[in-house]
Amino acid sequence: MSIDFEHVLGASPNPYVILDTDLVIVWMNDAYLRATMRGRGDLAGQKMFDAFPSEEGSESHQLLKSSLDRVLKTGEPDELALIRYDIENLDGSTDARYWSATHTPIHEGGQLRYILQHTVDVTEVEKLRQHKDAMGIFRRAKSVQDENRTLRDETRRLLALFHQAPGFTAVLMGTEHRFAMANEAYRELVGRADVVGRTVEEALPEVADQGFIEVLDNVYRTGEPYFGRREEVFLVPEGESESRSRFLNFVFQPVLDDDVVRGIIIQGNDVTDEVLSLERQQSLVNELNHRVKNTLAIVQGLAMQSFRTAETERGRVVFEARLRTLATAHNLLTEGFWGAAEVADVVRQSAQATARDALARIDFSGDLVRLPPQTAVSLAMIIHELCTNAMKYGALSNESGSIAIRWHVVENGAKALVFEWKEQGGPAVTPPERPGFGTRLISRGVSDRSTGSAEVAYEPDGLRFSMRAELEAA
Template identity: 30%
Template sequence: MRETQPQHDHQGDLETIDGIELLPSILEAVCRVTSSGFAAVARVTETRWIACATRDEIGFGLAAGGELPLETTICHEIRQHRQAVIIDDVAADPTYREHHTPRIYGLGSYISVPITLPDGTFFGTLCAIDPQPRSLANKEVTSAFAIFADLIAQHLMASRQVATIRAMAHERERLIAELQTARDNAVGELERVSVLFDHAPSFMAVLDGPEHRFVSANPAYRDLIGGREVIGRTVAEALPEAAEQGFVDILDKVYATGEPFSMRGARFTSRDENGEAAPERFLDFLYQPVAGNDGTNGIVVIGYDVTDHVLQTRRQAALTDLGEQLRVIDDRGDITHAAARIMAEALGATRAGFGTVDAEHETVIMHSNWCAAGATPVEGTYRFREYGSFIDDLKRGETVIVADVREDPRTRPNAAAMEALGIRVLLNFPVIEHDQFVLVAFVHMDTLRELSEADIQFVKQVADRTQLALAQLQAKEQQETLNRELGHRMKNALSVVQAIVSQTLRRAGDLKAGRSAIDARLAALGRAHDMLTEASWKEADIRQVVEAALAAHRRDGQRISIQGPAVPLNADQVQGISMALYELATNATKYGALSNEEGRVALDWSWIDGAFNLTWIESGGPAVKEPSDRGLGSRLIEQAIAPYFRGKGNMEFAPEGLRFRLSGYVIA
């Protein structure tokens, strides 16, 4: 970019602009708030465009005093219509994509705001350009430009007024009147600037002297520091946590060197007016030194709270990380621990994890959870009501947020127990499956912190993805078990067929009678398998299930006695009972009471107030010896059925006959 620097009659404007101490900070803030690489204050007349001050981070090549041909700029159009021109993306803008100015100077984005003096005089423009598209047409940018343009206009106006007063010094009375007017105007304008300062979207403060004593701070700054009174106090006195976090050291360096300092996404933890730790914030800020006759005499603080953006970025990265890890983990404990760690680190929590819920008994089994340094894991079985009444909300599928266990009525009576576990803030997210509360995702914090809606949605996403991963793992394990069981059942089915054929032929009077009996018994076995398959997928009464499972083995209806009341079984319980009885009857046919002609089996059950008990007792068969190695069938009988009834199964190899007992619960 080439510039021309002719001698012109606007040297006074350049000197006036150069005298504005905050102008470098303004141009720095303009570049930061727009993400543009070039910013300038220009004097625009009917015939000339003159750069009064510039900030060039992209090598545009235009310095203070340089000029551009007026007809090549958009500013001369602004001089005519006195309106701001804002172009986010030149290539997409229907008005300016074919305009000669962006083409001449290679502009990707453009913003220019008129600088109009209080008396209505047009001075020029405050503008920013960049070769790349930028987001400019928003309240944050337009408000900042309005404030900065007004500050420059006020300074220019004040300078011109002072010049006028000095020029009329020989007219004493008029000079006094002019001075009075100027003073009144200055006070009014100062008040107006103060209003603009107070309503600025950014946080701002002015510090004086090497001790960094607060001269002013706008409401946004006071909100950032918890509403504390700071005017007249040093930063170290008013904000000791800022000193602890190194911000005073940075201020000292800026004051000593006279060099500005800026930072993006700086972590800052403040305190409220009661001294309680406030939620951590993330800030973009600038420390701009203010020069005096003897060097730096103060620092202006300007910045924006970018916490929401930083946390959203952190949450998104955490979900991506979780997805990558869940693809390769195949252990339940590892899945929940990885999800807990990612959830806790993203939220800055003390502890996070998952628990398996028994909604009926209102207990939760806490799995391995992630804890911050110094925190104690919370693992094992806990009763919800020993820590508050929020279990009622969880059962309804509602997310529970306790902002302070001391104040929330659901936890206040149990606050001491909660705090003993290091819990001051609590978030519980219920996972509902088939209308049942089965899993809870929890986040604990030992200090006060506000949880946003975005935080809650993040926990929900982690919980949903974790539940899906656990369900997929469970499905995989169930498929493997099913495959093993299928193989085992096929072998048993062949053994049962062999036993049926052998026993039938031994008792048959002739071949024709034997074949007929064999056909009937094999058909009964086939019907039993059909009913077992059907019963596995729906609720059924226990007698229906028992008769289906034992149909092939009850040849004369007398050797297996069945007794017990009607009991409604769910699908899992149907499958469990069917599996156990199938195995018991098969074993009895092969080795036990049904392997000879005299043996008997007594099957009975009871159901009282939800308590369920079932017994299978064999007698009259061959003498029983306990095997040295339990086979798959025995393990399935003892272990597979009991969990469906939240109880225990026990097989006893008594010499007079095998005995099996099941005790548990059936809830209608």
């Protein structure tokens, strides 16, 4: 059965008019002619705003034009709950008229060709605004219209922000993980523009082969997010045959509706450049470490050649021990890319290198404090000399002695490290008759006298060393 829709609309008691994309009137039914008090020849072929003029900038003109423009821009229907649009009478006078209008797009071959306007004359209802109930109805209608317009505008803004976000973002729905949305950054990352509407396995088979479907299944099943940290992912852009490696920080975040998982949000950043830069830096540091160790080995070889006689054997042993401590401090710093080193690490590793099995009799306790490289090396050398003296003459020279090492930070205008070494349980100690290199090194501390202080006290129950160093100055 074939239906003549032009005949159906023409016979309808409701006013209908059809506009083309230039807003030219191409057809109208008899009900529309009666409502507007015009003849068919007066309207056909005229633009809407020429046939029914209104002052530009007026509310009537803006409301009608904005509604028609939205249909032309979005290809979606638009409604005007209430609009005042005055109509000229046959005698030339003008009546205030109120309308409710719906604008429906008509597509042909996938292109917007026409707009169907359905209008209802609600003038009489509008005049009932003098009644309290009617006033409330119209206020609510206008409020709904304003709210809908605001919601549409906000939705468009949010979608624009979503697509322009610098981090890649995509939304997957259902147990099949079907793409519902994907912003420009995500499309650029995966090298595909047509992911929406397809499952992850269909759109990105190389990702499925790397086990990410199982990860998504687990997030969907448990409702627990999955965090990827510098995770290597291999992607094959559209039109290419070779995969490319990318390092990503990302999260698979479940989307909950009434505590039920409905989908998953993928959000993250491409950190490939950062990871490759760190790898290059690590390679350079390793090369530097290798060369410094070679230099230290050469120095050690020269020392062995220089300290050959029995008289110089003791000096050689001391020199090698100090060299090993310096190498230990160097290793600690290279592990941190020659950045700041923690006091706890410097103290423990330096003490372990010297005290060895006696390390169990040393108690460490202190704040989390980080020192710059030069200061860390100085502290390591001090710990070595203190441990060496304790092993020979102090608390670690017998079986019962012990050492307490404490440090903390104080603030009095500037931050300062307060460090203390206290021995007890060892033999009685006395000041050396003539201070050697080790004693002078300990007494100097880790900074000059203008920014810190150091003190060695030979107390009855054991040696005590205390030091203060301003951290900013250090």
